[in-house]
Amino acid sequence: MISRRDLLKLTGVAGVGSTALSGYALAEAFREKVTTYNLTPPNWTPGLKLKLAVLADLHVCEPWMSVERLEIIVEQTNSLGADAILLLGDYVVGHRLGKYSGKVSNGAWATALAKLKAPLGVHAVLGNHDWWQSQDVQDRRAGPTPAGLALQAVGIPVYENNAVRLEKDGQPFWLAGLGDQWALYPLDDEYDEFVHGGKIAYRGVDDLPGTLRLITDDAPVILMAHEPDIFPVTPDRVSLTIAGHTHGGQVRIFGYAPVVPSRFGSRYSYGHIVEGGRHLIVSGGLGCSSLPIRFGSPPEIVTVQLGGAEGGEV
Template identity: 60%
Template sequence: MLTRRQVLKGLAVAGVGSMTFGGYALAEPFRLGITRYTVSPPGWPQDFSLRIAVITDLHICEPWLGLDRLQRIVSRTNVLGADAIFLLGDYVRGGRMALWSRDVKHADWAAVLAGLKAPLGVHAVLGNHDWWEDIEVQRRRAGPIKSKVALEAAGIPVYQNDAVRFEKDGWPFWIAGLGDQWAFWPRRHADEREDSYQGVDDLEATLGKVTDDEPVILMVHEPDIFPKVPSRVALTLAGHTHGGQVRIAGYAPIVPSRYGQRYLYGHIVEDGRNLIVSAGLGCSTLPVRFGAPPEIVVVDVVSGRNVA
């Protein structure tokens, strides 16, 4: 959980970056890069290759990431040759962004995302801001979640502790999606203290739906689950951190993770297990980015024998 001191420190760094570099921190959010990774998980079938495009942390709002820019993101993604497209949550604007922007109707942005096309489909999970935007959801500690309703109405399946089996070129594999780990705000009572976010994630139940030994690709929003992900999972894909959103010389003063810089950004390998954390595309708290430009991520999953 972020402290007031961390937030103030981050705002100070953002302000310095904006003044010192001539407003670059205000311009960087409008960039759109493609970041590519090639990953060779242990035991991945030799003749099987899979390309995944990842879109995350859009925080859709006007004027920072409205429908026109979202359409450009969709068009750019569609020409990347992905077998499947993953949406990793936080579709709506976040937190203090309400001071700097205005909402876009859920049905409108979901209709644009419905234009994403890939042979094996588009697959989604929710992020914390998709849960946080509705005060009634927080009060009753349950959905329905507006983003989930909109995505499913647009024909995009939303995974919450679920797994589905697919095939490509005769090779079977699983796409699994974890429920959000920060779904509910901390809640305190007079007789007990509860000061951490509460999730709807259930990793054991999610992987329990995998009924054979074929490879598993896991979609999550927050990367903090990664220490618990077993080697059974070939690759975990996450967003949430924005790569720090403001990062100077590789260091981010604010990282929304209990692990600090450990899962800030990029391709992380621990005990032979692979995690990729995207910097995402939108902004939260402030409409600035510095040293963490927006990106669509493309991941080619291949056998180690097929890597030159």
């Protein structure tokens, strides 16, 4: 939903575009929808019905994802009646979007997110841009990150290779959060090997085996990960992996996304993916990276209904 203030800003930018298509792509970046998935994944407890709301890739900045717009999204999310709300990272603006936008303080967007409410709480992981925001973090090649500290300051727990056991109607499940897989820029001596070799060079702080060692019983496990690239090595023990990062390609032409930031290309670009009986849901996210446009990939709030009727996107 777009506010009047943001609409005026949007109109001004679209006016300098060379085609009506550029104006449409700008406008689509402001029209979020709610996408719902209904499934009962493997290893799910019979009778356990759980509704999750997922917010990914907010990239808060002026004017594209202002605090005012974020507050509207928070209100809309609260109205969905989810049991728990999952935040999948990239709260801050992408570094390449800087010339098109103004920064918003970490405290401002975190305060807006603090208004999210759900019976089983709000839970967060960090994304690559949250790590890239601070040069000090990159220099010491370790957290904490400013974004993570901002979330914790308003009472939102941040999971980095950690897990928590929750209960719904007396039935337990685990919520696990993976450290970011693209957290650190490569060191100088790594550029030739990775960049010139055509590989993604970023170093992660993720530890999937260590995260899963924290699971102490046979209750189902939901894994939060910013990037979906972890999915091929995620074991059957995990009932469902939920990720963001890709923006659904951000620009999709007849369903095809020319650019997807993943080692696997478009394999995990968007939606409900099943491989070997394992389930992954990739959110298209809400904000923008590089350019403040979306085309064929509107921003979305995702809800996941687990233990209900089988099916895909509603």
